[in-house]
Amino acid sequence: MHFVDAKGILTANNGCCGMNIYRGCTHGCIYCDSRSRCYQFNHPFEDIEVKQNAPQLLEQALKSKRKKCMIGTGAMSDPYMHCEEQLCLTRQCLEIILKYGFGATVQTKSDRILRDIDLLDAINREAKCVVQMTLTTYDDKLCSILEPNVCNTKRRIEVLEKMQERGIPTIVWMTPILPFINDTEENVMSILEECARVGVKGIIDFGMGLTLREGDREYYYAALDKYFPGMKEQYIRRYGNSYEVPSPNSRELMKLLRGFCKEHNIMAAPEECFSFMNELPEKYPQMSIFDIGF
Secondary structure: OEEEOOOOOOEEEOOEEEEOOEEOOOOOOOOOHHHOHHHOOOOOOOOOEEEOOHHHHHHHHHHHOOOOOEEEEOOOOOOOOOOHHHHOHHHHHHHHHHHOOOEEEEEEOOHHHHHHHHHHHHHHHHOOEEEEEEOOOOOHHHHHHHOOOOOOHHHHHHHHHHHHHHOOOEEEEOOOOOOOOOOOHHHHHHHHHHHHHOOOOEEEOOOOEEEOOOOHHHHHHHHHHHHOOOHHHHHHHHHOOOOEEEOOOHHHHHHHHHHHHHHOOOEOOHHHHHHHHHOOOOOOOOOOHHHOOO
């Protein structure tokens, strides 16, 4: 990893603000869109760029903001990759968010987020906190191939369960679903049943497939050659250089997702999930002494 002093940390988007403390990732997911050349990485993807002044920049920004909003992180690079264990920059930023009374929404694949559950809980009590977790593959062996350097799906489900116990709302990203690999009814239903069991608020999927761009595509195809011989050629024949790569089972799997979510009162429309995550209530309900057990 290498360290830089960033000029800014927050970007505005639909009423909330996003931040990326790190650039790059060490989780090694074979399908990662952030590897795409359009994001203009000028360093190896696994050589993490650390915005070492992120907490100071965030504090300056939040001090001057007149209106409270949700602060999101994790959309581009996971805030709980390996280097966070030593650097604790995500934790420092959460402390600042709590200090100034803002809300937070955090997207990750890592159980390292449990280290900061005390802060997430406090933010949720004072403002609002949403934890977003990616679940793509229920089978542990397959998960270790697709997402090799991060905890498996079973452990991520345990994280969601811990958040539910604290009353912290959760959103699941059930994407990407990879054609001919994890695009089965068994896989999707296994994940959906666990989402219902642990009480997730919403599930995001954009159509049961994945996207491939220059940079990302080459890395993904190399992984297919390594772990699924012959499948790259199957992709090339069916999809060519298409950006959108839908599963042949997309229609049936989306019908399954929507029907299940309707039955279990789980949000399934991406725009509904984003609206929920971006909204910070002006007046958050506080617990009274009558809500506390003695």
